[in-house]
Amino acid sequence: MFIKNQFVQNKLVLHLMEKEEYELLTTSSNQEEYLLWKRNKRNTDIVRVSLKQYDWKRELEASVKQVEKKVEQNIQLPLFQQNISFHHIFIVQYQPVDSWSNLKSSDSSTTKIDASLVYMCSQHQDEEFVRFFQSAQLNHALSFSVHNNLLELEYQTELLKHRIQQIHKNAEQEIMAVFNRGKPILSYVLIAINILMFFLLESRGGSTNPETLIQYGAKYNVGMLEGEWWRIITSMFLHIGLFHLALNMLALYFIGTLVERIYGNIRFIIIYFLAGIAGGMASFALNPSIAAGASGALFGLFGALLFFGIKNPRIFFKTMGMNVIFIVILNILFGVFVPQVDNGAHIGGLIGGFIASGIVMLPKSQAFMQQLIAVVLYVFYIFGLLAYGLTNDEVQYDETLQIQRVQQLLEDEQYSEVTEIVSETLPHADQLEAELLFYRSFAHIHIESFDQAKKDLENAVEIKADFEEAWYNLALLYQQEHEFDKAMDATERLLDLDSENNSYQALYKELQRAEN
Incomplete structure (x- = not known):
């Protein structure tokens, strides 16, 4: 029986x-x-x-x-x-x-x-x-x-x-x-390039130095608006600090090699760069800060794994499925609650990597019409991000970003451009309106528009009453225009703010002599 x-x-x-x-x-x-x-x-x-x-x-x-x-x-x-x-x-x-x-x-x-x-x-x-x-x-x-x-x-x-x-x-x-359709050669090459670029940044001023990052190709909206779109690619190989590098290279070692084994070398590198470009464009459209890192491309690799999961659900969920989904959701939530994280680049790269996987398809898979649709979708996606970014004034006229830009222009003595940029930025300013007015007054002084300079400084100190640099420049302008009473009032305000300052004391004595 x-x-x-x-x-x-x-x-x-x-x-x-x-x-x-x-x-x-x-x-x-x-x-x-x-x-x-x-x-x-x-x-x-x-x-x-x-x-x-x-x-x-x-x-x-x-x-x-x-x-x-x-x-x-x-x-x-x-x-x-x-x-x-x-x-x-x-x-x-x-x-x-x-x-x-x-x-x-x-x-x-x-x-x-x-x-x-x-x-x-x-x-x-x-x-x-x-x-x-x-x-x-x-x-x-x-x-x-x-x-x-x-x-x-x-x-x-x-x-x-x-x-x-x-x-x-x-x-x-x-x-x-x-999981053996390609040997993970290019993943190791990318890791090596990223590490070499990190040490190059460290030797040229530091990987956390904004000027060094901009010089070597970080994502910098101001530069991109001036035609430096190559920054989308170069920023993928720069990292801000050792922890940032270690975290991304660890992800590239595990996720990159896995995707390269599944898709093969050529498909992997196409997905990596298309996802990185998408992440960079999303960062341009949504994040005004200087940014760098391989995160957009890495999230694109997660997108490639999700695409693989749709095409091969049985293998995907048997091997890694829920782990991949959990990590993606965790990282997105982390980006939502941690302001320093460029979540736009992460989500942009994730979507870009998913679409790019549809362009290259899995090995031994032929779906010409689906691939053509994916190509069209990717082009619309990239140009959609570009169009949104160019019209997103809250990002492109971000006051912190524009002050960095204005400071560089002042160093280059491009005063007319400073006045133009500040005028465009002021309607979008929130916390740094006084500083923007101060920089514009500085530019007005150099092009001898003294009345405009005084107006900017008067508005600046009205907004920020303890703005010593603005009070000092305003006192000097009043003195130059022989408005000694106003100059004296401004100087007395300076001494109230800092009575030990030698420059303020010297100006006060000079004004007393002029009155006498």
């Missing part, structure tokens, strides 16, 4: 694998028990096919709970499925002595598994097979005959076991082949 049960068990398992596309998860060493699963868009069915005999209901119930708990702990179950059902099929000689009918269908004792169904298929209980096929919504009927000759039956059973193991082995080899 036992050899007959073995034959039925293996016949059912093989049918599930060949006809119903179930995947073998585990099998016991003596092949007394098989565990399989099948994932659909909304439902996941886990099937246990066992020859274990249980005399009592409590033993059966304990076994069901133990196996479900073990599966939940050791197998990566999907998070976003609407329903996960666990089917326990026991092919036995006789049923438990006491009633077990309440176990036929019940809620699972675990948190992730929704339904627990038990089937006891004994000699006179073939209707249990029918109930299982209906509950699992199987598409193909199972029909077979059991040979009366025990030797022949044993031989057929061994053939079934061998076929099951061969299908499982082929599936494992298919997974291994997916």
